[in-house]
Amino acid sequence: MEEEKKLNRRDFLASGLRLSVALGLGGVGIVLSKNSLAGNSVWQLDPAKCVQCGRCATNCVLAQSAVKCTHVYDMCGYCDLCGGYLRPETKEITTAAENQLCPTSAIRRKFIEEPFFEYQIDDKLCIGCGKCVKGCGAFGNGSLQLQVNHELCVNCNQCAIARDCPADAYSRVPASDPYKFRGYANKSEKSKSPEK
Amino acid sequence: MKKQQIIIAFLVLLFFVLVYFMGRDLFTGGSVSQVNPAEYNIDKYRMVDSSKICYSEIIQIRLLLEQFNGICFDKNSNLYFTGDQEVQIYDPQLKRNGGFKIDTVANCIAVGSKNTILLGSGAQIVEYSMNGQLIRKWDSQSSEGYITSIVQIGDFIYAADAGNKIVLKFDESGKILAEIGRKDTARGIPGFILPSLYFDVAMGPGEDLWVSNPGLHLLQNFDENGKLNTSWGEASIRLEGFAGCCNPVDFAILPDGSFVSYEKGMDRIKIYNRAGVFECVVSAPTTIDEAALTNCSIGAKVHDLAVDAEGKIYALDDDAKMIRVYQKK
Numbered sequence: 335m336e337e338e339k340k341l342n343r344r345d346f347l348a349s350g351l352r353l354s355v356a357l358g359l360g361g362v363g364i365v366l367s368k369n370s371l372a373g374n375s376v377w378q379l380d381p382a383k384c385v386q387c388g389r390c391a392t393n394c395v396l397a398q399s400a401v402k403c404t405h406v407y408d409m410c411g412y413c414d415l416c417g418g419y420l421r422p423e424t425k426e427i428t429t430a431a432e433n434q435l436c437p438t439s440a441i442r443r444k445f446i447e448e449p450f451f452e453y454q455i456d457d458k459l460c461i462g463c464g465k466c467v468k469g470c471g472a473f474g475n476g477s478l479q480l481q482v483n484h485e486l487c488v489n490c491n492q493c494a495i496a497r498d499c500p501a502d503a504y505s506r507v508p509a510s511d512p513y514k515f516r517g518y519a520n521k522s523e524k525s526k527s528p529e530k
Numbered sequence: 531m532k533k534q535q536i537i538i539a540f541l542v543l544l545f546f547v548l549v550y551f552m553g554r555d556l557f558t559g560g561s562v563s564q565v566n567p568a569e570y571n572i573d574k575y576r577m578v579d580s581s582k583i584c585y586s587e588i589i590q591i592r593l594l595l596e597q598f599n600g601i602c603f604d605k606n607s608n609l610y611f612t613g614d615q616e617v618q619i620y621d622p623q624l625k626r627n628g629g630f631k632i633d634t635v636a637n638c639i640a641v642g643s644k645n646t647i648l649l650g651s652g653a654q655i656v657e658y659s660m661n662g663q664l665i666r667k668w669d670s671q672s673s674e675g676y677i678t679s680i681v682q683i684g685d686f687i688y689a690a691d692a693g694n695k696i697v698l699k700f701d702e703s704g705k706i707l708a709e710i711g712r713k714d715t716a717r718g719i720p721g722f723i724l725p726s727l728y729f730d731v732a733m734g735p736g737e738d739l740w741v742s743n744p745g746l747h748l749l750q751n752f753d754e755n756g757k758l759n760t761s762w763g764e765a766s767i768r769l770e771g772f773a774g775c776c777n778p779v780d781f782a783i784l785p786d787g788s789f790v791s792y793e794k795g796m797d798r799i800k801i802y803n804r805a806g807v808f809e810c811v812v813s814a815p816t817t818i819d820e821a822a823l824t825n826c827s828i829g830a831k832v833h834d835l836a837v838d839a840e841g842k843i844y845a846l847d848d849d850a851k852m853i854r855v856y857q858k859k
Contacts, residue, residue, distance in 0.1 A: 388566030411725020413745065413775035415765045417795070422575055422767040437568055449723060449746065463568030472572055473774035473795045475726050 374509040377493045381479040381516040383503035386464035386471075390480055393495045394462070400487035401462035401480055401495065403440070403455045409477035409517040412450040417473025418466035419443055419453055435469050437461070457483065477517065484512050575767055576796055576815040582769065584801065584810035585843065589855040591624060597635065598846050601836045601853060604641040609836070609844065611853070612639040617647060617658070622838070630662025638834075640680040644702070648687065650677030655689055655704065668704030670694065679730040683737050686754065690741065692729040695722045697741055699754070710756040711741060719758050720746060728779035728794070728833070735787040744776035749789065749806065762806030769800070770808040782835040782843070790843055792833045799835070799845055799856070812843055812856050 379390070379401070390401035414427055419441050424433040429443050440459035444452045455478075462480060470478035496504030507514065595613040602610050607622040615635055619628035636649035636656070646665060647658045653675030656667040670677060676693035686707065687700040697710040713721025722729065723745025730742040738759075739752045748763035763778075764771040772778055778791035787804040790812065799812040834846040843856040 386570070388568050391568060411745065411775050413725050415747070415775060417774055422572065422773075435570070449720075461568075463566075465568045465570045468570045468572070475775065 375506040376482070376484055376489050376509045376512050377487065377496055377504055378482050378507040378512055378514050379480060379495075379499070379503040380505065380514050381467075381476075381481070381503075383501045384464065384467070384480055385501045385503075386468040386480070387500055388463050389498050389500070390495050391461045391463040393498050395490060395494050396486065396488065399462040399495075400483050402457050402460045402483045402486075403462065403464070403466055403478050404481040404483075404513075404515070405453060405455055406477045406479055406515050406517050407452075409475050410453070411475050411477075412446060412452060413474065414449045414451055416443070416451065416453060416470070418470030418478045420469075422469075422473075436466055437463065441466060453478075457486075475517075479516055481513055481515070484509075575773070578769065578798070578811050578814035582811045583814060584859055585812040585856040586859050587813070587854055588842075588857045589624070590850075591853040591855065593618070593851065593853065595851070598832050598834075598848050598851065599635065599637055600639040600832075600834050601844055601846060602639050602641060603836050603838050603844075604645070605839075607838045607840070609838075610639050610641060610647060612636045612649060617649070617662070619660070628660065630658070632656070632658070632662075637677060638679050640682060642682045642687070642702075643684070648680045648682065650680050650689060652676060653691075653693065655680065655687070655700070666704060668700070671696070671698060671706065671709070676727060678727060679732075681731045681733050681739070683733050683739060683754075688731050688739055690729040690731045692724050692727045695724055695729075697722075697731060697739070697752070699756075708756055710739070710752050711743075711750070711758075717758065719756075723776075725776040726779075728776060730778075730780050732781060732783050734783050735785065740781070740783065740789075742778055742781055744772075744779060747772040747777060749778070749781060749791075762802075769798075769811065780833045780835050782837045784837050784841050784843075785839060786841070790835055790837060792835050792845065794833055797833075799843070813845065813854070 391399050394400055419435060420427060420433055421435050426433065431439060438459045438461055440456045442454045442456060444454065446452050464480050467478045467480055470476055493504060593611065593613065598613045600612050604610065609620040609624065611618045616631050617629055617639065618626065621627045632649065634651045636651045638650040640648045642648050642657065645660060647660065649656045649658065653670040653673055654667050655677060657665040659665055670691050671694050674693040675691045677689050678692045679690040681688050685702060687702065689698045689700065691698055696712050698706055699708040699710060701707055711719060711722050713719060722743050725745050728744055732740050734740050741750050741752060743750050747765040748761045750761040751759040753759055767773045772793060774793065774795040777793040779794045780792040782790045784790060788809065789802040791800050791802065796815040798815050801809045801812060803809050832846055832848045836844045841858060845854045847854050
C-alpha cells in the first residue's frame with residue numbers, strides 16, 4: 335500500500351507563491367483588458383447640476399481654467415436684452431464695458447438683424463467663472479453652459495475642480511463623447527457658431 | 531545623552547504634528563475657500579417690498595397630475611384645466627363636476643362661445659363637447675405650427691401659433707381667415723419675437739384682441755383685421771418692467787380691463803392698469819432657490835393664468851404642482 339505523500343513546508347510555500355503570482359497576473363490582465371475595452375475617459379461637468387459657484391475658475395491646475403463657457407446656439411433666443419451678457423440694471427443696451435456682466439469681456443455681441451444679436455464666447459478670455467451662465471439661466475433660456483474644454487484640459491487623474499465641486503457635477507465620460515450639453519445641441523460635438 | 535533625548539523628543543513632536551496635518555487633510559477635505567471672486571448675487575432683484583403686494587393667496591388646489599398645461603374659465607366661472615391627457619372641469623365652488631380623457635397632450639385650453647372646449651395640441655386645434663365628444667380638429671397653417679394659446683371672440687377663434695410666430699384667425703369651422711402680427715414695417719407691425727415657446731392671446735373687456743410679444747417685452751392690441759392699435763411694456767429688471775430675455779410669458783385681463791402678467795425666470799405676477807401702468811404685485815418671486823433659477827430654460831416650466839368673473843387670479847405653479855388662487859386684499 336502506497337504511503338500517503340505529505341506536503342512539506344517548502345512545497346507548500348512554493349505552491350502558494352505560484353498561486354499568488356498566477357492570481358496577480360490574472361487580475362492585472364483583467365483590469366487592463368477592461369480598461370482597454372472601456373476606452374479612454376475624460377472629465378466633464380453636467381450643466382444640469384452646476385450651481386455656478388466659481389470654483390471652476392479658481393481650482394483648475396492650469397493657470398487659466400480649462401472650464402469655459404460654451405454657447406448652445408440651438409437654445410439661444412438671440413435676445414437684445416441678454417441676461418448672460420448685460421448687467422441687470424443696465425440703463426442702455428450697449429457693448430460698453432460698464433454694461434457687461436462678464437468680468438473679462440469674454441462675450442462678443444454681434445448684430446444679426448433687428449432685434450436679434452448673436453453672442454460668441456472668446457475662449458482665450460473666458461475664465462470659467464460661470465457668471466454669465468447664472469444670468470442666462472435666471473433670465474434667459476439657459477443656453478450658456480460651462481463645459482470642460484478638452485482642447486485645454488490635461489485630464490488629471492483626480493481633477494482638482496471635481497474634488498471640490500459642491501454640486502458633484504463632475505464625472506468621467508467617454509472620450510469619444512466628451513461634452514454634456516443641456517438642451518437641443520448635438521451632444522457629440524462642441525457647439526459651434528451657426529453658419530454666417 | 532541629553533542631546534540624544536532632545537533629538538528623540540523633537541522627532542516624536544514632529545511625528546505628531548505630521549499626523550495631525552495628515553489627519554486633517556484626510557478627514558476634513560482640506561480648507562477649500564468658499565469665496566467666489568465672481569459672485570453674481572441676484573437675490574436682491576427677487577425681493578419685493580411688502581407694501582407693493584396687493585393680493586393674498588387664499589386657496590391652493592393640488593392636482594394629482596404629472597404635467598400641468600393650461601387653465602381657463604367660462605362665462606359662468608366654471609374652471610377648466612388640462613394636464614397629462616385629460617380635461618378636468620370644476621364648478622365655481624371648485625368642486626369637480628366633469629372631465630374626460632383626450633387622445634394627446636394639450637398645450638392650452640379655452641372655452642368657445644358655443645360652450646365647447648378648444649384645445650391646442652401641437653399644430654392642431656381640437657374641439658370637444660362638454661361631455662368629451664370630439665367635434666372636430668383642424669390644422670394650423672403648417673406642420674411647424676405649435677399652438678400655445680386660444681381665445682374665441684364673437685364668431686372668430688384666435689390661436690397663438692408659436693411655431694409660425696403669428697396669430698391665426700379662424701372661423702368656427704376651422705377655416706383660416708387671416709394671419710395677425712406678421713412683420714410688416716409698412717403697417718408698423720414689428721412681428722412677434724419668441725425666444726422660447728411662450729406666446730399668449732387674451733380677450734379685452736371690449737372684445738378686443740391682446741397678444742403677448744415676449745421678445746419685445748410688449749403686450750399688443752390688434753383689431754380683427756390685424757391692424758396694430760396699441761402696445762405697451764418696458765424691458766427692465768425693475769418691478770415696473772418685464773425682466774429677462776422674454777417676458778411676460780403669460781397674461782390675463784381682469785373684468786375691469788387691467789392686466790395680470792406672469793413672468794418666468796423671476797416668477798412674479800403683477801397687475802398693470804388699462805393703460806399699462808404698473809400698479810402692484812400679486813405674487814413675488816419665491817424664496818431664493820438656486821435650483822429654481824436654472825429652471826428658466828426653454829420648456830422647463832408651464833406658466834398659465836386665468837381670472838374669474840370676480841377678479842380672482844388663478845396661477846399654475848408647475849414646481850409645486852398646484853393652482854394658486856389669489857384675491858385682492
